[in-house]
Amino acid sequence: MQYYSTNKQASPANLEEVVIKSLAGDKGLYMPERIPVIDRSVIAAMKDKSFQEIADLVAQAFFGEDMEPQALVEIVSETLSFETPVVHVNDNIYSLELFHGPTLAFKDVGARFMARVLSYFILRRGLNREVNVLVATSGDTGGAVANGFLGVPGINVFVLYPKGKVSPIQECQFTTLGKNITALEIDGTFDDCQALVKAAFVDDTLNEYMQLTSANSINVARFLPQSFYYFNAYAQLGRAGKADDLIVCVPSGNFGNITAGLFAFKMGLPVKHFIAANNRNDVFFEYLRTGTYNPHPSVETYANAMDVGNPSNFARILDLFGNSHEQIASLISGYRYTNEQIAATMRNACNLHQYLLDPHGACGYQALADYGLKPAETGLFLETAHPAKFKETVDRILHSDIEIPAKLQEFMKGKKKSIALGKGFEGFRNFLMDF
Numbered sequence: 347m348q349y350y351s352t353n354k355q356a357s358p359a360n361l362e363e364v365v366i367k368s369l370a371g372d373k374g375l376y377m378p379e380r381i382p383v384i385d386r387s388v389i390a391a392m393k394d395k396s397f398q399e400i401a402d403l404v405a406q407a408f409f410g411e412d413m414e415p416q417a418l419v420e421i422v423s424e425t426l427s428f429e430t431p432v433v434h435v436n437d438n439i440y441s442l443e444l445f446h447g448p449t450l451a452f453k454d455v456g457a458r459f460m461a462r463v464l465s466y467f468i469l470r471r472g473l474n475r476e477v478n479v480l481v482a483t484s485g486d487t488g489g490a491v492a493n494g495f496l497g498v499p500g501i502n503v504f505v506l507y508p509k510g511k512v513s514p515i516q517e518c519q520f521t522t523l524g525k526n527i528t529a530l531e532i533d534g535t536f537d538d539c540q541a542l543v544k545a546a547f548v549d550d551t552l553n554e555y556m557q558l559t560s561a562n563s564i565n566v567a568r569f570l571p572q573s574f575y576y577f578n579a580y581a582q583l584g585r586a587g588k589a590d591d592l593i594v595c596v597p598s599g600n601f602g603n604i605t606a607g608l609f610a611f612k613m614g615l616p617v618k619h620f621i622a623a624n625n626r627n628d629v630f631f632e633y634l635r636t637g638t639y640n641p642h643p644s645v646e647t648y649a650n651a652m653d654v655g656n657p658s659n660f661a662r663i664l665d666l667f668g669n670s671h672e673q674i675a676s677l678i679s680g681y682r683y684t685n686e687q688i689a690a691t692m693r694n695a696c697n698l699h700q701y702l703l704d705p706h707g708a709c710g711y712q713a714l715a716d717y718g719l720k721p722a723e724t725g726l727f728l729e730t731a732h733p734a735k736f737k738e739t740v741d742r743i744l745h746s747d748i749e750i751p752a753k754l755q756e757f758m759k760g761k762k763k764s765i766a767l768g769k770g771f772e773g774f775r776n777f778l779m780d781f
């Protein structure tokens with residue numbers, strides 16, 4: 347399969363190049379030249395299959411031409427060592443719980459898959475050159491990427507995070523691992539971290555000296571495998587007789603997760619309508635309403651993994667629908683919520699339905715409630731993180747003291763190790779060249 351750039355200037359590339367480079371030379375995002383369609387009958391039969399079997403079918407359709415079948419099956423199997431259960435919340439609203447992986451957030455799926463696919467191509471090339479993954483994090487991405495890539499041969503990971511601005515629970519998930527994971531504590535903001543990563547990608551000397559790549563959802567191997575769990579959710583709802591007239595709601599920041607859902611839709615997954623739920627960072631909501639895309643600096647909210655002012659995957663959504671605002675707005679609705687609304691939703695779900703939402707899932711749940719499901723429709727929102735990942739916020743809102751799962755406690759026992767750097771590019775560059 348060939349991949350083209352959304353900016354249409356760079357030449358097409360194969361999967362190996364796309365996974366190793368992340369971003370096209372013209373700064374566009376890579377898109378597959380065609381989207382494989384899975385037969386209706388095969389999709390209907392998924393309700394009798396395991397998550398692994400379902401994911402194999404989807405992975406094969408996309409990556410089958412470019413990877414050996416057995417290797418791909420093994421990568422899928424190693425990626426999905428946990429379940430993504432669909433849980434009933436109330437009326438016809440269901441939660442797709444994506445937080446049962448190692449760092450308790452949905453990003454585990456994409457990070458684990460990408461790490462293995464990248465390693466597959468590096469080893470196939472003969473490991474003469476390591477690949478260095480740079481990732482800037484405001485909290486959640488760093489943990490998922492570091493754990494996904496931990497111990498994977500041929501790859502070094504550098505996690506850049508803003509000093510004093512990530513929660514202790516988040517910080518320990520990427521500072522205690524060692525091995526091929528290096529945590530860089532930057533004396534600056536998240537935007538400074540991101541600026542350093544961006545500057546590194548365009549620095550010629552650095553790129554000649556070492557192979558750099560990104561593990562952000564701009565990478566095809568990171569966002570696309572997220573389509574696995576949309577199919578798996580459909581299968582689970584099918585078993586419960588609830589898969590018809592399905593409305594899928596995705597709490598969105600960089601829009602990688604919902605883009606994977608839109609790919610699943612284009613592959614034939616019967617979804618009637620999508621909803622993108624946002625916090626106060628509402629560029630997409632405004633785009634749906636006005637047809638104008640107007641990125642702006644992000645604002646901080648309770649749902650901080652969605653504090654994105656210029657979602658990178660917007661370019662993919664435009665491309666998927668031929669830049670047609672009309673098509674996009676007829677398939678996807680948008681909702682946006684303030685911190686106060688997020689808090690009220692969390693309290694209601696907890697008190698009325700005994701369901702513990704995290705601040706991101708709360709946006710998803712509330713958007714389905716506000717959409718007004720018809721009796722025959724089923725609403726499914728993606729619960730993107732375990733509430734304990736945002737313990738301080740959740741406890742403050744619910745006056746609770748929620749339990750930290752054993753998996754998270756393990757991280758907190760480890761010894762924190764990070765390297766302090768300033769926010770200037772020279773220092774960062776020298777550090778990488780001397781590593």
Ligand SMILES: *Cc1c(COP(=O)(O)O)cnc(C)c1O
Pocket residue numbers: 451452453486487563597598599600601602603604651652706730731
């Ligand atoms: C990353 C993240 C999101 C946003 O996902 P995108 O793919 O960037 O839209 C939502 N919730 C949580 C908990 C996240 O970590």
